[in-house]
Amino acid sequence: MRFSQRIGKKDVRQVLQTDSIDQILENKLWNNILNDFINKIEDHAYSYQKSKRAEVFIYIWENFFELKSDEIPSYTDGDVYTEGMTEYIKKWFLNAEWYEKYDLIEFLSDLSNPLRLDFTTKVNYTLKRELAGYTIIQNKIIQITAEQEISAIENALKNGSKYKSVETHLSQALEHLSNRENPDYRNSIKESISAVEAYCAILTNDSKSTLGKALNQIEKTHKIHTALKSSFSALYGYTSDSGGIRHSLLEDDINVEIEDAKFMLVSCSAFINYLKSKE
Known part of the structure; x- marks a missing residue:
């Protein structure tokens, strides 16, 4: 892992890819196109008929390009x-x-x-794994x-x-979430909630x-709506109770997914921004 990755110095927009596709995602999407679409289509011609792959390529050539x-x-x-x-499609795609x-x-x-290909399923796995800001629903790219x-x-x-510790926790949460080699969603959630705590x-x-305890005090001094404080206290309880993230890192009773870690990072960041506005 590179130094910039170890210390959490990643651009948010590079991690949550919404207006770009990085090299790794590009490579994996091309692999999906090649291995899960093109190579899955039969390429043997019978008598004077074109192969199925040739027919599909003609359709792509005339209707997409x-x-x-x-x-x-x-x-x-x-x-x-x-x-x-195939080389034409690859060159076009990469450029x-x-x-x-x-x-x-x-x-x-x-x-x-x-x-009857499972291309869409394979692509959605790639998009999710590489934290792309999109998924395919009913054959349409949807921003998520x-x-x-x-x-x-x-x-x-x-x-x-003054708030360096907060930045450190959030940067680590982002790093745990985006680590392609070994994503750590549990610790990402821990770091997100620790940022709010800090x-x-x-x-x-x-x-x-x-x-x-801090939320009880802030509620009185900074005029936080009671319902909002209660909601965030509930999220904190999710990470801190006997079955929560902090108490079960070595157990399998909680299945933590990428969606959970992303939700907590966004929610904790938004709450920090809310508290900022109250200062």
Whole structure:
């Protein structure tokens, strides 16, 4: 792991990929296209009929790329040169803008249904694993990471030296969430809630205060709505009770997923920003 990754210096927008596709995600999406779509389609021609792959390539050439049918990579006898077409798609994909790459993924997802391929399932796994801000639902690319969520994390990370501990916890939460080699969603959640705890301890000038105690004090001095305080106390309880994240790191009674860690990071960041506005 690189030094910048170990200390948590990752750009939020690079981690939660909403307006870009990094090299690793690009590579894996191409592997999906090649291994889970192209190579799954039979490429053997029978008598004078074109192979199924050739037929699919013609459809892609004419309906996605919208190019002249007589200009598709072909042999001298007119048969589709499928290897050449694969290279054409690869070159186009690697040079396309990030949103154009998703155009192709969406097109192939729709095409994979009649071909009975599990392409969409494999792509969704890649998107989830690489923290892309999108998923495929009913063959359409849908954004699942909102701009407000990213902004909440970015703003929460912008603190002065007084709140360095808060920034450290949030950076570590982001690092645990985005570690491709060994993602640690449990510790990501712990760091997210610890960031709130650290912020509240500084706000109340009580370094030994628990979050529950600090919230009671802040409710009185900073006019936090009771329902909001209760909601966050409940989230804190989720991580701290006898079956919570902090008490069961070595047990399997709680199945912590990427969605849980992301939700806690966004929620804790938003709550820190809310407390900032009350100072």
